[in-house]
Amino acid sequence: MSKIVADNISPRGSDVTIAGVGTFSSSGVNLTGVVTATSFVGDVTGNATGLSGSPTLSGITSVSTTNLTVNGNAYPNGGPLSNRNLIINGAMQVAQRGTSSTSSDFRTVDRFYYNFGNTLAGTQSQQTLSSGTPYNEGFRNFYRFAISTPGSATSTYCQLIQGIEAQNLATSGWQYTSADSDITVSFWVRSSVAQTFYGALKSSDGTAQNYVFSFALSADTWTKVTKTIPGNTNVQIDNDNGQGAQLIIYPFMGTNYSDSSVNVDAWQAYSGSTRIPDMATDWVLTNGATFDVTGVQLEVGSVATPFEHRSYGDEFQRCCRYYQRLEGRSGQDGDICISAFYTTTNAYGPIYFPNGNMRTYPTVNIIDNAITFYYPGNADASLGFFVGGIHLERIALNVQNVSGSAGDSGFLRLLTSADVFEFSAEL
Amino acid sequence: MYQQVRNIFGEVSQSVIKKTDSLTFIPTDPDNIDYQEYLAWLAEGNEPLPADDPS
Numbered sequence: 448m449s450k451i452v453a454d455n456i457s458p459r460g461s462d463v464t465i466a467g468v469g470t471f472s473s474s475g476v477n478l479t480g481v482v483t484a485t486s487f488v489g490d491v492t493g494n495a496t497g498l499s500g501s502p503t504l505s506g507i508t509s510v511s512t513t514n515l516t517v518n519g520n521a522y523p524n525g526g527p528l529s530n531r532n533l534i535i536n537g538a539m540q541v542a543q544r545g546t547s548s549t550s551s552d553f554r555t556v557d558r559f560y561y562n563f564g565n566t567l568a569g570t571q572s573q574q575t576l577s578s579g580t581p582y583n584e585g586f587r588n589f590y591r592f593a594i595s596t597p598g599s600a601t602s603t604y605c606q607l608i609q610g611i612e613a614q615n616l617a618t619s620g621w622q623y624t625s626a627d628s629d630i631t632v633s634f635w636v637r638s639s640v641a642q643t644f645y646g647a648l649k650s651s652d653g654t655a656q657n658y659v660f661s662f663a664l665s666a667d668t669w670t671k672v673t674k675t676i677p678g679n680t681n682v683q684i685d686n687d688n689g690q691g692a693q694l695i696i697y698p699f700m701g702t703n704y705s706d707s708s709v710n711v712d713a714w715q716a717y718s719g720s721t722r723i724p725d726m727a728t729d730w731v732l733t734n735g736a737t738f739d740v741t742g743v744q745l746e747v748g749s750v751a752t753p754f755e756h757r758s759y760g761d762e763f764q765r766c767c768r769y770y771q772r773l774e775g776r777s778g779q780d781g782d783i784c785i786s787a788f789y790t791t792t793n794a795y796g797p798i799y800f801p802n803g804n805m806r807t808y809p810t811v812n813i814i815d816n817a818i819t820f821y822y823p824g825n826a827d828a829s830l831g832f833f834v835g836g837i838h839l840e841r842i843a844l845n846v847q848n849v850s851g852s853a854g855d856s857g858f859l860r861l862l863t864s865a866d867v868f869e870f871s872a873e874l
Numbered sequence: 875m876y877q878q879v880r881n882i883f884g885e886v887s888q889s890v891i892k893k894t895d896s897l898t899f900i901p902t903d904p905d906n907i908d909y910q911e912y913l914a915w916l917a918e919g920n921e922p923l924p925a926d927d928p929s
Contacts, residue, residue, distance in 0.1 A: 837889065
């Protein structure tokens with residue numbers, strides 16, 4: 448028999464089996480070979496597993512899933528598709544102020560600072576990364592704190608902070624007052640001492656709110672930390688240029704600032720004496736202990752997508768909204784601002800910020816090592832300075848202790864790299 | 875410690891305050907964190923040094 452023609456095949460039992468082809472039953476069709484058809488109609492439900500080769504899916508207009516990963520890369524489920532990272536300089540590339548300092552606060556890596564003190568002493572520094580998993584993911588720098596004098600279990604504090612401008616958060620797409628809307632933080636971290644550490648996202652406007660999370664580290668091992676944080680009805684973020692939130696990573700906080708009652712993975716009102724749960728003291732009591740961080744990202748949605756590497760120039764410009772400097776250079780002409788004599792002893796003129804407007808009117812710090820004022824036939828050092836007006840894009844500088852004639856003009860030279868004008872509008 | 879300063883016209887500046895231990899000039903801007911620190915210092919009952927006499 449070469450052909451069976453039938454209008455209706457009725458199974459004797461529950462299934463119809465065609466040897467070598469497959470089985471047809473009320474629960475489905477199970478075929479052993481390849482299915483070829485001109486079209487499929489109807490919904491596809493359940494999990495499609497075992498897809499291999501190079502299947503082509505066309506005509507798909509929507510994919511809805513909580514976690515979509517393609518070739519190992521997580522894809523966002525919220526927020527924009529570019530400029531996702533709300534953290535500036537998360538790869539620790541830019542360090543305008545310097546690369547190493549034993550002082551607390553803004554001293555080295557831009558936009559971040561280690562705030563530390565109360566018996567704890569150490570060095571904060573921008574370090575070069577030369578191997579390891581974060582290196583393979585494109586990171587070449589990290590931000591380190593190294594202990595030179597161990598702290599105390601009660602009063603010592605050491606926290607790595609970046610303040611986030613409120614309007615950047617307010618317009619990010621994170622519905623920060625909704626528990627159904629998430630923001631996700633991720634970063635690479637390494638400690639020379641194994642211990643459980645803490646981090647937090649702390650809102651700044653209104654009544655400050657605090658969301659604490661923990662992470663355990665093995666000694667000398669880079670670890671990728673990710674934490675998804677929901678919104679909360681008590682969180683307030685204004686659409687302005689003030690500080691909207693702080694992302695904080697805690698190498699250590701003494702018991703003056705911690706309490707065992709603090710909950711992790713939950714929002715609560717911020718209190719300076721109950722910032723985080725009580726911490727182990729292994730790290731803070733170890734002379735020479737180090738704490739390293741890089742690849743800090745904060746993004747809308749519940750997925751930690753791959754770090755958004757931005758160019759050095761891009762990150763540098765972003766940093767300059769908060770800090771800029773004019774620095775001299777030995778043996779070189781330049782670094783000059785033109786100034787005109789207002790009286791015989793006072794010269795006056797503007798200095799425009801080299802990289803655009805700043806977040807707010809900046810603090811001006813003048814480091815005068817050998818700043819010299821030149822004018823026709825003369826050069827004055829041992830100058831006095833007064834900043835008469837501070838604007839978003841410039842200052843009005845009054846140079847004193849000069850001796851010329853009203854109406855003359857001159858120029859200011861920063862003769863070495865130790866001669867600096869700093870403009871700071873940090874959060 | 876802080877000190878008032880005079881502008882080039884010899885008037886005490888209402889827009890800038892100076893730190894006495896450095897050439898640091900702080901704008902009287904509530905969004906500036908150094909000015910916020912200055913306000914907290916004032917709130918503790920401190921007062922800035924008066925400006926030097928005009929030259």
